[in-house]
Amino acid sequence: MKQDRILEVNQLTVEFTTDNGVIQAVRDLSFHIDKGETLAVVGESGSGKSVTSLAIMRLIPSPPGRIVSGQVWFRGKDGQPKDLIGLTEAQMRRIRGNDIAMIFQEPMTSLNPVYTVGEQIVEAIRLHQGKSRQEAKALAIEMLNLVEIPDPHRRFADYPHQMSGGMRQRVMIAMALSCKPSLLIADEPTTALDVIIQAQILELINKLKSEIQTSVLFITHDLGVVAEMADRVVVMQHGVKVEEGGVREIFAAPKEAYTQRLIASVPRIDMAKPAPPKPEEPPVLLEIERLQKWFPLRGGLLNRVQGYVKAVSDVSLKIHKGEVLGLVGESGSGKTTVGRCILRLIEPTGGRIIFDGQDITHLPKHELRPLRRRLQIIFQDPFASLNPRMTVGDILAEPLLIHNTHKTAAARNQRVAELLEMVQLNPDMARRYPHEFSGGQRQRIGIARALALNPDFIVADECVSALDVSIRAEILDLIRELKKTLGLTLLFISHDLAVVESISDRVAVMYRGRLVELADAHTIYRNPQDDYTKALLSAVPIPDPTVKRTRVPWDPEAYQRRLDTTSA
Structure with a gap:
C-alpha cells in the first residue's frame, strides 16, 4: 500500500x-x-x-x-x-x-x-x-x-x-x-x-x-x-x-x-436555449383563484384547534390546454397541496377551482365523480400507489370498471394491452404483480393508469424524483410523446429544476405556500426576477466540472419578512 x-x-x-x-x-x-x-x-x-x-x-x-x-x-x-x-x-x-x-x-x-x-x-x-x-x-x-x-x-x-x-x-x-x-x-x-x-x-x-x-x-x-x-x-x-x-x-x-x-441523460440548466416562438395562446383549461388550504393544529385536553398551518395562501394561476406548467419549490412550499386541492383529493379552505369553465370547488361527490375521468394524477411513489395484491392488468382495468367505459372483459383486456403498449411495456406483463417490476416500470404503470380514461388534465406529482437518471430520461421522453400525441395538459410538480426546465412550457415558483414568480420557462431560467428563484437556480449543481456557478446569497428570514410586508 x-x-x-x-x-x-x-x-x-x-x-x-x-x-x-x-x-x-x-x-x-x-x-x-x-x-x-x-x-x-x-x-x-x-x-x-x-x-x-x-x-x-x-x-x-x-x-x-x-x-x-x-x-x-x-x-x-x-x-x-x-x-x-x-x-x-x-x-x-x-x-x-x-x-x-x-x-x-x-x-x-x-x-x-x-x-x-x-x-x-x-x-x-x-x-x-x-x-x-x-x-x-x-x-x-x-x-x-x-x-x-x-x-x-x-x-x-x-x-x-x-x-x-x-x-x-x-x-x-x-x-x-x-x-x-x-x-x-x-x-x-x-x-x-x-x-x-x-x-x-x-x-x-x-x-x-x-x-x-x-x-x-x-x-x-x-x-x-x-x-x-x-x-x-x-x-x-x-x-x-x-x-x-x-x-x-x-x-x-x-x-x-x-x-x-x-x-x-442528465438535463442541464446552464445550456443556453433560444426563446421559443410565442404561439397563439390556447384556451384556459384550468384556473385557480386565490386558492387557500389551512390545516388545523389541535391540542390540549379537549383537542381544540390552537392554530393553523397555512400550507397554501392565495395562489392564483391559469393552465392552458395542451400546456405543461411546472410547479417548483422546496419541501413544504405547498406544491403537492395545490395539486391535490385541484383534484379535490383534499378540500380547499378558500378560493375557487374552475375546470373547463365549470366551478368545481364545492361540487358534491356524486357530481364530481364523472369529472374524475377527465382529471387524473401520477403519484410520486409508484410502489405505494399500486395495490400489491392486484395484478397490473386488474389495476389498469379497475378505472374502466368503476366508470363503466368498457362493458365486456374482452374490451377491458384490449384497453389494458393498449395502455401497456402506450407506455412501452409488453402486454403480456398484465399478469404480473407490482413487486415483479423495476421502479421505472412501476412508474410507467402509474402513467398508464392515469391515461386509462383518456383524461384532459393530469397532475404529475414528483413522478420522476425517485428514479435513476437514465430511467428518468426515458419517463420524461414518454411524457413528452404522450403530451404530443394525446394533447395532454399537465401540472408537473417537482423540486428538480433541471427536469422542470426540460419538460415545461411555463414555470410557477412557490415558497411557503405562496406563488412568488410565474413566467414562461425561458424567462424563469434566463432572467428570473424573484430573489428566491435566483437562489434556487444558482444552487442547482451542473454536471460539468469545468463550470463553476456563483451562488446567490440566501437569507430566508429576511425574505419572509419582505413577503409578509408585501402581503400586508
Whole structure:
C-alpha cells in the first residue's frame, strides 16, 4: 500500500443468498483513495455502491450477505495499514466512527428518536476519545457550531424530530466528524434534500474536508454533485466497475457506453436555449383563484384547534390546454397541496377551482365523480400507489370498471394491452404483480393508469424524483410523446429544476405556500426576477466540472419578512 493512500480495495466480492439463488452484489471491485482526496462512486440503483460502503465498514448483514473475497487495506490515524476484512468485530468497533465515519442517506432513520442530538454526538466522542462528559459536551457544541447550526447550545437539547431535514443531516455530519476521522463515507447524503439545502451541505462537507484533512468516499447517482465534489470517479453497473478516472476526464471523454449514457441523460440548466416562438395562446383549461388550504393544529385536553398551518395562501394561476406548467419549490412550499386541492383529493379552505369553465370547488361527490375521468394524477411513489395484491392488468382495468367505459372483459383486456403498449411495456406483463417490476416500470404503470380514461388534465406529482437518471430520461421522453400525441395538459410538480426546465412550457415558483414568480420557462431560467428563484437556480449543481456557478446569497428570514410586508 502506497504511503499517500488512505484506502485500497482489491478484488472485493460480496454476495447475498436469496430465494432465487446467490446474487453477487459486488464483483472483483478494486479502487483506491489518496489522502485528502474525494472519490465519487456513481451508478444507478442496484449497481453496488452502498453495498461497497457497507463492506468497507464491515456492516454487511450476515446472513444473507457475506464478503466472499478481496482485501480492504486502510491506513488510520496510527499510520499503519491494516486489512479490514481480517479484523475482529471488536477491532472494527474501535475503527468505526473514530478512523472511518459514515453519513447515511436518511438522517431520520440513522438518529435515535428518543435521545437528543447532543447526547448522540456526546456518546460517539466519549466512546472513541475517552473524554469526560463535560469535555464531550463542549466538543459536541463546538461541532454543532462548526456545521453552522444556529444557537448550538440550545439545539444541543433538541430531539431529531424537532429539526428540519437539512438540520438533521448537519447533525449527522457533526457526529461523523466529531472524532476527526481519516476517511468519511458519505452515502447519498443530499438525495432527500432541497436544492438550496443540498448546496449548503456540499459546501459544508468541502469546507470541513479541508479543515480536518479528511478523505471522502462520496456515493451518489447525481452527476451534478459528482462534478462539484469529486477529484476522481468510479462508475459502477451491476456490481462491476466499468470505468475509473479523473472527474474532468470522465465528463469530457467517457470511454464506456454506459458512462456516456449516464452523462447524456442528465438535463442541464446552464445550456443556453433560444426563446421559443410565442404561439397563439390556447384556451384556459384550468384556473385557480386565490386558492387557500389551512390545516388545523389541535391540542390540549379537549383537542381544540390552537392554530393553523397555512400550507397554501392565495395562489392564483391559469393552465392552458395542451400546456405543461411546472410547479417548483422546496419541501413544504405547498406544491403537492395545490395539486391535490385541484383534484379535490383534499378540500380547499378558500378560493375557487374552475375546470373547463365549470366551478368545481364545492361540487358534491356524486357530481364530481364523472369529472374524475377527465382529471387524473401520477403519484410520486409508484410502489405505494399500486395495490400489491392486484395484478397490473386488474389495476389498469379497475378505472374502466368503476366508470363503466368498457362493458365486456374482452374490451377491458384490449384497453389494458393498449395502455401497456402506450407506455412501452409488453402486454403480456398484465399478469404480473407490482413487486415483479423495476421502479421505472412501476412508474410507467402509474402513467398508464392515469391515461386509462383518456383524461384532459393530469397532475404529475414528483413522478420522476425517485428514479435513476437514465430511467428518468426515458419517463420524461414518454411524457413528452404522450403530451404530443394525446394533447395532454399537465401540472408537473417537482423540486428538480433541471427536469422542470426540460419538460415545461411555463414555470410557477412557490415558497411557503405562496406563488412568488410565474413566467414562461425561458424567462424563469434566463432572467428570473424573484430573489428566491435566483437562489434556487444558482444552487442547482451542473454536471460539468469545468463550470463553476456563483451562488446567490440566501437569507430566508429576511425574505419572509419582505413577503409578509408585501402581503400586508
